[in-house]
Amino acid sequence: MSRIRKKNQDKIINVASRLFAEKGYAGTSTAEIASEAEMPKPNLYYYFNTKDKLYRAVLESVTKPLLAASEPLSKTDDPREALTEYIKTKIIISRDHALASKTFANEVMTGATHLPKDISDALLEQSRFIIQKFESWIEKGLMAPVSPYHLVYMLWASTQTYADFNWQICQVAGKSELDDKDYEDAANFLAEIVLKGCAVKS
Template identity: 70%
Template structure:
């Protein structure tokens, strides 16, 4: 793929993410996306042959990083390091993919009517892996016997809220937009909360 093509696709996905997040799938048109992206509508179809394929690209732009975020939990045996890396990465996704995250959240809240089955299956596989790893850490005594599902739900919500409820957080913080230091403070707080709250032991 040429650099120009990749750049144009990235711009279209960025604009589409904003519009899907603002208006939802049904109310967003390809004509509106093309207009906001400042490209002729036929050019949009050159890169994405249908609205469905563009919507999938928007969902993939956030679900692929989300799937990659759990690799430390899958690969590392140290729960402190794995959870720290997971929380850090999830917050970065909220910072860097805010509009796509809102689109994904809206899709899930609507019952996932347009979520491709392969993405849904990959997310379910990820959830099963995380729950299995949490249970193993508990059985091995590296973590208190906390309810694994609720720990996973809390990790999802506490990190993604910085994207999905960005407006409310900015209002409370008295800021137009969150800064890198805000995400760093959130990381420090959430990591401490999770490690202490779950009684995670330090592995040498």
């Protein structure tokens, strides 16, 4: 892919992420996206010839890193290291893909009617893998006998809230936006809470 093509695609996806996050799938038009991206509508269709394909690209921009975030759980034998890296990665995704994360959250909250089935299936498979990993650690005595399901839900909520509810967090923190130190502190705090609360052992 040429540098210019990549630059234009990224620009379109960034603009679309913001508009889809603000207005949802139905409330956002390709004409509006093209206008905000400062390009003729035919140019937008050159890169994404349907609204569905552009919406998918926005969703993939956050779901691909979300799916990759669980890799430490399969590559690392140390539960403490794996969970720490997983939480850190999820926080980084909330920092770097905030608008796409909001789009994904809105999609899920409205019934996931426009979520492509292959993405939905991959996310479900990942969730089952993480739950099985937690169950394995519990059986080996490397984690307290907590509910693997509720632990997954808590990890989703506590990490993705830094993207999906960023405005509220900034209001409470008295900041216009969070900085890298804020995200680093969040990752360290959440990891400490989970490791201690679940009595995770190396």
